[in-house]
Amino acid sequence: MRGGTSKGLFFRSDVLPSDPAERDALILRALGSPDPYGTQIDGLGGATSSTSKAVIVGPSSRPDCDLDYRFGHVSIQSPLIDYSGNCGNLTSAVGPFAIAEGLVAPLEGVTEVRIWQANIGKRILARVPVRDGLPLETGDFRLDGIPWSGAAIELSFLDPGGSAEAPLLPTGHELDTLEIPGLGRIEATLINAGNPTVLVRAADLGLTGRELPAQIGADQALLERCERIRAHAAVTMGLGDTPDAVSRSRPATPKLAFVAPATDSVDTRGEPIPAERIDLLARILSMGRPHHAFTGTGAVALAVAAAMPGTLVNAMTPWAGQSGVHHCRLGHPSGTLEVGAEVIADANGWQVPRAILRRTARRLMEGVVLVPE
Structure with missing residues (x-):
């Protein structure tokens, strides 16, 4: 399907x-x-x-x-x-x-x-x-x-x-500074909403946020740098014992995404995405490769972070400094995506009652898959 x-x-x-x-x-x-x-x-x-x-x-x-x-x-x-x-x-x-x-x-x-x-x-x-x-x-x-x-x-x-693995903010902070051997310091929002996700600024990777998957995928040094950040962040989030173990046995999560303020861009079809149609630019890696659009759970994590003051994502939005209910419009390589999230603070910290997005689905085939003995 x-x-x-x-x-x-x-x-x-x-x-x-x-x-x-x-x-x-x-x-x-x-x-x-x-x-x-x-x-x-x-x-x-x-x-x-x-x-x-x-x-x-x-x-x-x-x-x-x-x-x-x-x-x-x-x-x-x-x-x-x-x-x-x-x-x-x-x-x-x-x-x-x-x-x-x-x-x-x-x-x-x-x-x-x-x-x-x-x-x-x-x-x-x-x-x-x-x-x-x-x-x-x-x-x-x-x-x-x-x-x-x-x-x-x-x-x-x-x-x-x-x-069960980790709380909403695994370190208890909206913004952390990671020490990556050989790379130095990089600020990140480490969040567990939908899926564990590592959010960094595109600018801190030397990027604009407008890059398309072919460009990202062709830069092996960039992919290796992103994996080192992801693996070290996973250990910081309590999701692995060592970065090497994370890279070896846990390639799917946490996801790593990089974000930038809204600006004019184009999608993979060459169609323009005007800055006024979006609130953020975002790209995400999946299993070590650039996603052709954006992952659904990554969009949930990004929308939650966007509605949480103190995160690097919230600081880039038109509602910076505000929590509550927000519908975040993401510009990604295939176009745009809107996802809503409600984030509120109480005596126990940040709470996220729900996040909402819309998708389509289709059954492509049904039958028997033949597997050799």
Whole structure:
């Protein structure tokens, strides 16, 4: 299925082996990993970080949810599936998949699907358009990064701040200074909302924020520098023992994004993005490579940080110094993206009741994947 600007292989939990090792071996082979040539030519993976993904969906054992959903980011060249985070884009396809598979009873018009995201232990509410008992896929909502319009699916990430691994602000600070051996000091906002995310200024990397994926991907020194920052930040966030261990076994999270104030830019089609249409410019890396648009959970993290005074992101917004409810318009390589977040302060610190974004999804095929014995 395609969900948002990602694509992945969706499985019902009852068709996979119960043993995790056997399950992961099957999923790896189905997608064509590990492939030292980096093509996934002998599987269904798409050989990019946005298209080498797996989703497992089944009935929930929780009374407040309809489904349990687990996401695996499948390494292309290594025998590794990283379950440390969620995919916000593919989350939009979970509800439609469940309705089509008979796991959730459809309600004509809009069906609310209550999802338990097992990776991060969070609830997500998906509002799925339904017509004649099936998920509606056609519509007039345009999602930059997708050539065709579709029916909008609204995702509400409920209480997305923090997880069992780390609180909303893992260090307790809105802004940290990281000491990176060989690179020196760099300021960062380390946040855990939607997914653990490292946010840095584009200018601190010698960038403008207008760079496109081809330019970023061709700069191996930049990618290596970003990975060193990401890995050291992960240790600071309590997500790994050493930077080397993070780079080796946890490539999916935390994500690293770099941001810049709104300014005129162009997308990968050459279409202009005027500064007045956006609040921020942002680029994000996924599995060590530049994302062709922007990750869904990365957008959640960025929107939460944008609504939190003291972060480097909030300082760049038109509402700098203010918390509350804000709809942040991001300029990314494929166009723009709007995501809303509510951030409030109480006696216990910052609270994030919800974050909301809209995506589209489509079932691309159904059938049997053949996996060698």
